[in-house]
Amino acid sequence: MSFQLFAWCMSFFLLLCQNVHGYYNISVSGGYGRSFDGIGAISGGGATSKLLVNYPPKQRDEILDYLFKPNFAASLHILKVEIGGDAQSTERDGTESSHMHESWDENYERGYEWWLMVEAKKRNPSIKIACLPWAFPGWVGEGKPDPYNRPNTTAMYVVKWILGAKKYYNIDVDYVGIWNERRYTTEYVKVLKQLLLANNLKNVKMVVADGDWSVSADIMKDPAFAAVVDVIGAHYPGTESTEDSQKTNKTLWASEDYSTFNDDVGAGCWARLLNRNYVKGLMTSTIAWNLVASYYDALPYTRDGLMTANEPWSGYYEVANPIWVTAHTTQFTKIGWRYLKHESGVGHLERGGTYVTLISPDNKDITIIIETMTYNHSKCIRPRIPKYEVFSQQAEFFFSGILSGVTKLNRWKSSFKYGLGEKSSVFVKMEPIKVSLSSFRLSLEPDEVYTLTTLEVGVKGQYGSPPPSQKFPLPxxxxxxxxxxxxxxxxxxxxxxxxxxxxxxxxxxxxxxxxxxxxxxxxxxxxxxxxxxxxxxxxxxxxxxxxxxxxxxxxxxxxxxxxxxxxxxxxxxxxxxxxxxxxxxxxxxxxxxxxxxxxxxxxxxxxxxxxxxxxxxxxxxxxxxxxxxxxxxxxxxxxxxxxxxxxxxx
The missing domain is CATH 2.60.120.560 (Exo-inulinase; domain 1)
Structure with a gap:
């Protein structure tokens, strides 16, 4: 009798478990991972927001709300802008004016990045502001194509921009970079830090060097240099950081990423990056180039923004799906939340995909973001990554320790479809998940994104359809x-x-x-x-x-x-x-x-x-x-x- 009962129980247990492909523990018992620094986007590099300025006020305000308004759409945590340098920046879409065309010339009315920062702060006073030069006026290098020829002059040029943001627009800059995707010198970085301190800008953190991870070697061999670097920022890291960069114990960012046409493959790219940059690379912030594609389609990098707004004459714009992928993270987290440790809330799913868990500083709220984007449907413009596979799967999650009291998780879902005639559904609020005996099970299909959260927030903001698209008006x-x-x-x-x-x-x-x-x-x-x-x-x-x-x-x-x-x-x-x-x-x-x-x-x-x-x-x-x-x-x-x-x- 006892043997039969044991056999029946075992059979019942196997029946319950046979379709489960992975078990995942969510716990803070072993400590926390790294601190979350937020999700952001870049205006500039170059002139990517140019056409936004002269949109009709109604549509312009709507676009800005989709980007910056908290708990509405993208709800970005960080805005990174170009310090205009009077030159075409890299291979992008236009030039941006400098605040100093010459050494004797200062003007803080030029360009539109000031206006954009003000509008972002108006909607979200807590948004972080980062800045970075893509180019420098010729006088900075005294006629030589080298801004480090006179490090004090170049550093003061950057410091004056930061001071101007505060003096004329009451904007506190939080982060400053060195020179976009160009070489740096340790001497210049040290001089810039000295001048920041000398000008009462001690709270401005240094992001170095907006290129690859090779700066890590200088950080490890030069203690004085290491002391002035707050963040190592890499561009298009392919979701991976290096062993040396992790050994520095510095904060790691994907300080520019994405740069992909904003269709559903672009949305898949962005979803994959937002999770895997931490899962694989311990990067605590991912910043998209670019914020909004407000430049003509015929220019390079067509529609590589989170959304598109390049018809100011008609007022037409497109809220592309990368906006809603962003919302899966930004509406349910804040800067200063902590990632949980790998294998205790962060990791890979058994049959493809990833999950991350973030927890509030008071340990009262958690948010889990899951993505199962497939290789072909999440390709970014760069770099190329090894092929991988994702399959349908049943995932079971267990809470333990102080999280074992969680009884309900609000659920938001995006399901991307790529077949002919199929339509994706994005950022849809679903029925909450009931957590029973500290566990819950979730059926996952390829090309999905989930947010599971204890927070009672989340809005898919809508303004209705914008005016219809029109060709450029002639005459x-x-x-x-x-x-x-x-x-x-x-x-x-x-x-x-x-x-x-x-x-x-x-x-x-x-x-x-x-x-x-x-x-x-x-x-x-x-x-x-x-x-x-x-x-x-x-x-x-x-x-x-x-x-x-x-x-x-x-x-x-x-x-x-x-x-x-x-x-x-x-x-x-x-x-x-x-x-x-x-x-x-x-x-x-x-x-x-x-x-x-x-x-x-x-x-x-x-x-x-x-x-x-x-x-x-x-x-x-x-x-x-x-x-x-x-x-x-x-x-x-x-x-x-x-x-x-x-x-x-x-």
Whole structure:
């Protein structure tokens, strides 16, 4: 009888367990893991938020709420911004103005990162602010392409930006970096720390060096250097840190990651990174490049933001699913929560996927985030990772110790679908999970994200549909009269140098754009230009059918109509770098410095008609290498001064 009872009990036990693929203990009995530093996103590197500024106020506020408003959508913990450096940063989408074009020049009205930080703080006063230079003005290195040539000068340039944020916008900067994805010197990092301390900025932490993990070697061999480094920040680490970086005992971050088209594969990439950067790499913060894709689709890294907002003329925007993947973590955690230890709340699932558990400082609340993203549906733009598999599975979780009293977990779920005609469901609130005898079981399918939490929060914020998408409105014109001085003209995305609205040289009451828009195939573009004799550029151009921007702008193909006042000549080029020439000539009427001229290109099919002051100069046939459509733009042949006004596109 006893044997039969034992056999029956054993059979019953096996029946209960036969479909369970993994058992996971959730406990703080063995201590805690690392402290959670938050999830963030980057504006800049470069000009990624440019088109957001001139959205209609209603839609602009909605977009900002989706990004920053607590317990609403992405609810970001960190905003990282570019310290503009008057140059194209890496290979991205435009230039951002510096607060100091020259050593004697300080201006804290330039650009839009100040505005964005203010808007983020308005919605979430607790959001952390990080800053990083992607480029430096030439004067910093005293004419040499090396900002470390004069470390004190460069460090003070950065410190002044941080001081300006506080003085003019009441923004306390929390983190500062060195130089995006470029070399560092230990001397410069030490000098920057000294100047931060000397200027009452002791609370600003140093993130070094926004590249790879190799800085760890210098930290371990140089105690003075180690003393000034607060965070080791790596870019696109592939969810892994190095043994040396972990040995430093420094805080580890993925200080730039993601950078992937924001469809559902991009959402899968982001979900995988947010968990696995800690599970595999002990990284306590992951920061996405970029915050919002507010740049034209034809520029590099199309729609690589958490959401897309690149139609200010229509007000249309897209709340992409990376926003809701972010919410799975950000709405149910806070900076200062602690990860639990590996195998006590953090780890890999038996049949693919990962889980992390975070606990509040008072041990009263916990949040578990689970992801089962498959290899093909979570590919990031970089780096390539080894293939892996994920299968359907039953997972059983056990609470022990002080967590054994948990009786209910609120549940949020995203289920991504990639088949033809299938639609993903994201960030859906489900029935709570009842925890019985300190355990619960969960059925997991591939390509899912779960949040399980004791918190009674969580909102899938909605504003309804934005206005419908529209093509760029033509005809288009801009006289620059309604902009504040030092601001950037709407809808223009500077690709080289610095462009600001300034008083005209010949009439200070007039405003001009000093130093590109999506067009249809047949377009006429005109702009007024003035080249001053003093410090003027050698030539200025108007362009049409331009095929690229970013750091590849100098190799752009298109039609570039250029005038040179010094010898009254003109040229029509088919490449911006002037290595491809269509025609050249000398004007009958001499050109003059300090004089306004209107240049116009009217292109139809494969023929361009070129005008000066509304008089036809020449008609040229375009070579087959010219793109059939593209941007329009204007600019200078070198870094001399020119004023531009009254742009018209028809």
């Amino acid at each position: 288009y014109s801009d006289s620059y009269t309604n902009y504040p001085h030092y601001s950037e003209a709407f809808n223009f995305v500077p690709q080289c140098g610095v462009w600001e609205v300034r008083p005209a040289y010949d009439d200070p009451k007039n405003k001009v754009n000093r130093q590109v828009i999506i067009t249809k195939r047949d377009v006429a573009v005109s702009v007024k230009m003035l080249i001053p004799r003093s410090n003027g550029t050698t030539g200025a151009f108007v362009g049409s059918r331009i095929d690229r921007g970013g750091c590849e702008a100098l190799t752009a193909k298109g039609v570039f109509f250029t005038i040179f006042p010094a010898d009254s000549s003109y040229a029509v080029y088919c490449r911006l770098d002037r290595t491809c020439k269509i025609t050249t000539g000398v004007l009958k009427d001499p050109l003059k410095f300090d004089t306004w001229y209107t240049l116009k290109i009217d292109t139809k099919n494969s023929v361009s008609s070129l005008y000066i002051d509304n008089k036809l100069l020449i008609t040229v046939s375009l070579p087959g290498t010219i793109p059939k459509n593209g941007f329009v733009g204007y600019g200078t042949t070198n870094f001399g001064i020119a004023d531009f006004d009254d742009l018209s596109v028809m």
